[in-house]
Every structure is written in structure tokens, then in C-alpha cells.
Amino acid sequence: QVQLVESGGGLVKPGGSLRLSCAASGFTFSHYYMSWVRQAPGKGLEWVSYISSSSSAIYYADSVKGRFTISRDNAKNSLYLQMNSLRAEDTAVYYCARDGFNYSPFDYWGQGTLVTVSS
Amino acid sequence: SYELTQPPSVSVSPGQTATITCSGDRLGHKYACWYQQKPGQSPVLVIYQHTKRPSGIPERFSGSNSGNTATLTISGTQAMDEADYYCQAWDSTTDVVFGGGTKLTVL
Numbered sequence: 001q002v003q004l005v006e007s008g009g010g011l012v013k014p015g016g017s018l019r020l021s022c023a024a025s026g027f028t029f030s031h032y033y034m035s036w037v038r039q040a041p042g043k044g045l046e047w048v049s050y051i052s053s054s055s056s057a058i059y060y061a062d063s064v065k066g067r068f069t070i071s072r073d074n075a076k077n078s079l080y081l082q083m084n085s086l087r088a089e090d091t092a093v094y095y096c097a098r099d100g101f102n103y104s105p106f107d108y109w110g111q112g113t114l115v116t117v118s119s
Numbered sequence: 120s121y122e123l124t125q126p127p128s129v130s131v132s133p134g135q136t137a138t139i140t141c142s143g144d145r146l147g148h149k150y151a152c153w154y155q156q157k158p159g160q161s162p163v164l165v166i167y168q169h170t171k172r173p174s175g176i177p178e179r180f181s182g183s184n185s186g187n188t189a190t191l192t193i194s195g196t197q198a199m200d201e202a203d204y205y206c207q208a209w210d211s212t213t214d215v216v217f218g219g220g221t222k223l224t225v226l
Binding site for chain 2: 044045095106111
């Protein structure tokens with residue numbers, strides 16, 4: 001069955017950096033767009049970024065553009081999110097999700113990893 | 120920027136029909152999806168392309184759309200359906216938008 005397992009969350013100071021990982025299994029990872037979606041504590045869902053199957057197309061929400069970088073390693077069935085210049089408003093649970101591009105829904109989600117930006 | 124508007128909360132009695140709406144400009148042309156999120160859990164896709172139900176989702180969940188509104192209907196609502204529900208669509212093929220979420224209470 002499809003499994004998405006995030007890791008790498010934690011406490012970081014404002015202005016700091018963090019790299020999230022998502023290990024995928026149970027499907028042909030290299031065939032799918034992959035996405036990051038976040039949820040601030042007690043708030044709703046916010047799309048962050050997605051990346052095409054071959055990494056040739058990448059899109060970001062305006063709120064993270066220029067600070068976050070999405071990438072993937074199809075040989076390792078892994079998705080990444082490099083987060084730089086972190087702000088308090090980036091505090092959230094970050095979910096790895098399959099697809100979400102071009103009218104395809106986010107059909108599988110990981111359990112999420114919590115990122116807390118605080119001094 | 121594109122916005123999707125949902126009621127903050129909806130209440131329903133067990134066994135009755137719950138209706139959750141999501142409104143946005145020309146939403147009927149944007150293939151709305153619905154996600155269920157229970158406390159402490161990840162979201163689960165329950166409806167996509169306005170009306171389609173993924174495998175494993177009970178038949179009591181259905182979706183519809185008309186003009187600027189997408190609707191999630193839960194027939195014969197059960198206590199286990201109590202959750203937050205989010206609608207989602209695309210402003211373009213690339214820009215994903217979520218509604219603010221609706222807390223469904225079954226009482």
C-alpha cells in the first residue's frame with residue numbers, strides 16, 4: 001500500500017534552515033508529481049510546493065517562493081523540502097502528498113512532521 | 120488571489136444528512152476536491168473532480184457542483200464522520216487553493 005513518511009522537522013530559530021524528507025513506498029514514485037502541504041497549529045491547509053515526476057517542473061506558493069526549495073531523488077523514492085530564512089509564520093505540520101497537479105487530487109498524505117520556528 | 124469560502128461549522132444529528140458548501144468564482148469549472156481530517160490525523164481524500172469517490176470511501180459521501188458552489192453531502196451521517204472538511208481547487212493548472220475548512224459536529 002502507498003506509504004509516505006516525513007522526517008526532519010524540529011525547532012529552529014528565525015532565519016534558520018531545515019531540510020524535510022519524505023520516504024515513499026508502495027507505488028512507482030518516479031511516475032508521480034509530489035507535493036508539500038502545510039498546516040499551521042489550529043489552522044487550515046496551505047499548499048506549499050510541487051515537483052513533476054522528472055523534476056523538470058517546479059511550483060511554489062508565493063508565501064515560500066525564494067526561501068524554500070523542493071527536490072526529489074527517484075532512485076531513493078524520496079522527496080525533499082529545503083527551507084531557508086525561516087519565519088515564525090512557517091511554523092506548521094508539513095505533509096508530503098502524492099500528486100495535486102493539473103486537476104489531480106492529493107490522493108495520499110503522509111503523517112506530517114512538525115516544524116516550529118521560534119527563538 | 121482566488122478564494123474558496125466554507126462555513127466554519129455545520130452540525131447534524133446522527134442518521135441525518137450533512138451538507139457542507141464551498142463557494143468560489145466559477146468553481147464549477149475547477150474540479151473541486153474534498154478532504155476529511157480527524158483530530159491528530161492527516162487529511163484523507165473523500166471526493167475528487169466534484170463528484171468522484173476514491174475506493175474505500177463509503178457511499179454515503181457524495182459531491183455535487185453548480186455554478187459557483189461545490190457541495191459535500193454525507194447521507195446517514197455517523198459519529199465517525201465528525202471531522203474537519205476542506206474543499207480544494209486550482210486557480211490555474213498550477214495554483215492550489217484550499218477552503219478554510221468546516222468543522223462537522225455530529226450531535
